[in-house]
Amino acid sequence: MPGASWRRLMPVLSKRHALPPLNESLSMFFSASPREALKLYNSLTGKLESLPIGDSVACYTCGPTVYAPAHLGHARNYVLMDIFRRVWESTGARPVFVLNITDVDDKIIAAAAQNSESPVELARRYEEAFWRDLDALNCLRPTIVTRVTEHVESAIIPYIERLVDQNMAYLVPGEGIYFDVRAFDNVMQRLNSRYGKLAPSVQAKDFVLENQRKKSTTGESKKDPRDFALWKFKKPDENFHWASSWGEGRPGWHIECSAMIESVSSALNVPFCVHAGGIDLQFPHHTNEIAQAEAYHMRGHWIEHWLHIGHLHIDGLKMSKSLKNFITIEHLLSDHPSSKISSPADDFRLWCLSTSSYRSPVTYSQERIEQAKQKRFELVRFLIDAEAWLRHSVTERKKWTADDVSLFQFVQTKNAQGRDSLLNDLGGALYVECMLDIAHEGSRYLSECSPERTPHEPLTVAVSTLRAMMSLVGFSDSTTKAGQHTTMNESSSIVGGESALLDELAQFRTTVRSLAMKSMKVDLNNVKQNLSALLQSCDDLRDRTLPSMGIALIDEKVEEEESKVGETVPKLWQFCVPTSNLPQEQNTPFQQPLSSDELKAIPLQDFFKAGQYAGQFADFDETGFPTKNKDGSDVSSRLRKKLSKKLEKHASRLRKI
Structure with a gap:
């Protein structure tokens, strides 16, 4: 019987091929670990709190007002939200992600009038551009998109009607329907709630004073400076409006999100547990959303977790459309040299990860993006070098040495540290550090290992782990599959592909350079001049031509003796970030x-x-x-x-x- 034969062989196999006992690090790698929850700072409570794991939850993000091109402030917001989503889903959660599009607004109406087009046409045009930008940034599309114009009659007007019926809103003739903050506070104090849950006290005080000043100059008839518009009556020169029982008009800004969240939640029977947006929305927008929803449901709580992302600054000011100090996403992504390993979207993503906390304001500069580009290139270069080594290595050895085990343990430790950092309020800076540590240690291992005596598996683990870490936080294939793309794109008309051509070119230059330096010893002025020119040509190839193509040559010490047969030839080139091909004195x-x-x-x-x-x-x-x-x-x-x-x-x- 085959089974009996196998059992008879087992004692022999176990003695002759016994593996060393697994240490704690290896055991951890091969054993399944329970899912850990993602902990995020909750703006509502001021504490780190765990997000739920599982199905039947939803997250709502305030999306763009589509009247102009999206800028880098938006890009940072949505890239960080994309990272948050990917990390949350990696814990086992399967949330429904909802993003709203504000396609009716004073700014949209003004921009449409200036361009002599309808507000709907202008909004659709910029919405399409927004989706192109989002795709180019490698951000996942939302599960559901809610446009304001498609919810006015079905969700927003009925929502306002209920607030009016519950005496939480009132009519101001000639202006619209306003939310009644005092009435809200009178009712909600019995439910242990109040107005202004997300309002910083100083900011709220300034807001009230500004509204009091505005009321005295415009003659507004609000009962309280904190009251805000739920429905704005149509102005004489406006043709963008809907019918309602109070009169033709359009919704106020704050009511839109509360009503659309209620609409989606009711339709899917899924509760929203996270609400996200930029820090500038915390007050008054999100503060007013909470008040509306609590008044609508007549209970003292609504969405439990509030996530806010800090401002992006440029030249000391918040980057914004209104200040006209913005850089568009399209400009960022198009302003780069053409190269297989270039990815400005991934450079920007790495910068978003490696800067301070997502909750903090950050300052944008091209120099900082360049620094992120160099870090990403270190990751890419390791992947390319490792893939090339794995393709060309001829070893048949499988037994691991202490160096192999050390690399394996190092990679697993850094992977665990990085993941722990992400799960602790999206600690991206340490995560990037851990990825770089793996790349640096892997490169050191590559420089010291022998293609004839080193097993593939330790390096394969390092490469696959680094790729997985990159994929987790949303890097594109340009980064995560570096090295693999090089193989697929190599020309079939060149024996050995582009890498072989580069090896030959680098070796040719080394040979010519060696001959020229030997000839320099001849005491003939004209020969020396020619040889100097030859050396200069070699240097130009190294310093200008090839770097502009994304290739860096590595100078080795010129030896008089020939290499011994079978001796490992050192690597003479590597990929690099493409540089300018200007003469040295200009560059x-x-x-x-x-x-x-x-x-x-x-x-x-x-x-x-x-x-x-x-x-x-x-x-x-x-x-x-x-x-x-x-x-x-x-x-x-x-x-x-x-x-x-x-x-x-x-x-x-x-x-x-």
Whole structure:
């Protein structure tokens, strides 16, 4: 019997091929862990609270008012919301995500009149552009989209009617229907609730004072400065309105979201447990939403968790359409060199992740986006190098060494640390750090391992783990599948593909350079001039031509002796971020020296991080000396010598102070 034969062989197999006992780290990797909940800061309670895991929950996000192109402030909001959604779903939750489109608004009507088109046409045009931007940012589309214009008659007007019937709203002749905050407070105090749950006290006070001033100058007839419009009567010159029992008009801003949430919740029989939006919506918009909903249901609570994302600033001001200081999403995504590994959307996503908490305001600058680009390229370069090594390695060895186990354990530890950070209020900065740590450790492992004696599996685990971490937070295929795309896109007409061509090109340059340097020893002026020109051509190829194509050559020390048979040939090239193909004198970053007094204020360890060197290097050693250029490539030996002289000169300058 086959089964009996197998049982007879088992003792022999177990003795001859026994695996070493799994340590704690390996055991954790191969055992299933229970789902952990995502903890998020709740603006309503001021505490970190766990979100539910499972089905039958919904999340509502306040979407755009579509009257102009979306800008980077919107982009950060929706990218972070996309990351939140992906992380929440990774815990086992299956929420319904609802996004509203405000397609009726004073700004839409004004923009349509200026462009001589109908408000609906203008709104649809900018809505289509918004979806294109969202797709280009690799954001998941919402489960449900709620347009205001499609809910006015079916949801918003009936919602207002109920508030009027419950004496929570009143008519102001010639103006509209207003929510009655005092009436709300009188009723809700018996239900342990109040108006202004999300209103910061100082902001609310300023808001009341501003409304009192406005009332005195415009003659508004509101009972209380905090009251707000639920229904606005049609103005004589407006043709964008709906019929109602109070008169023709259109809904106020705050009522739209409360009514559409009620409509979706009733239709699907799904409660909303999260409401999200920008921090500028916390008061008065979200504050008023809560008041309307509690009045509608006559209970002292509504949606339990409120998520708010901080402002994006530029030049010290909040980026906004009204201030006209915005950069459009389309401009961000189109302003980059063409390259297989370029992805401005992923650069922006990594910047959103790696900056301060999603709840905090951040300042945008092109320099910070460039820094994020360099970090992403470090991840991409490891994937490309690792995939190339795995394709060309010929090892048949499977037994792991201590180095193999060490890499495996390191990867699992960083993966766990990163996930824990995400689950703790979306800690993106540490998550990015953990991904970079895996890439750096993987690159170190690659540089030290032998293709003939190293098993594939440890590196495969590092690559697949890093790809999974990238996918979790929404990076596109340009980043997560780097290395794989290179293989698929290689030209079939070139034996070995593009990588083989680059290997040959790099080796050719090394050979020519070696010959030229040997010939320089001949004491013939004209030969020396020719050879100098030849060397300069090699340097131009290294410094300008290939970097502009996204390729960096690695100079090795020129040896007089030939390589021994079977000796491993060092890698002579690597991918890099494409650079400008300008002559060196036009492209040097060290053009504008500082004054003597300015130089004296720079500590020695910060010399290459400030002044004319600021932003030119991506990494430094423990003394502050540059090790990586801003494109991620290694600092060349020639540049190291130049920088060392500059550093010594600065040290001498400081000693004289």
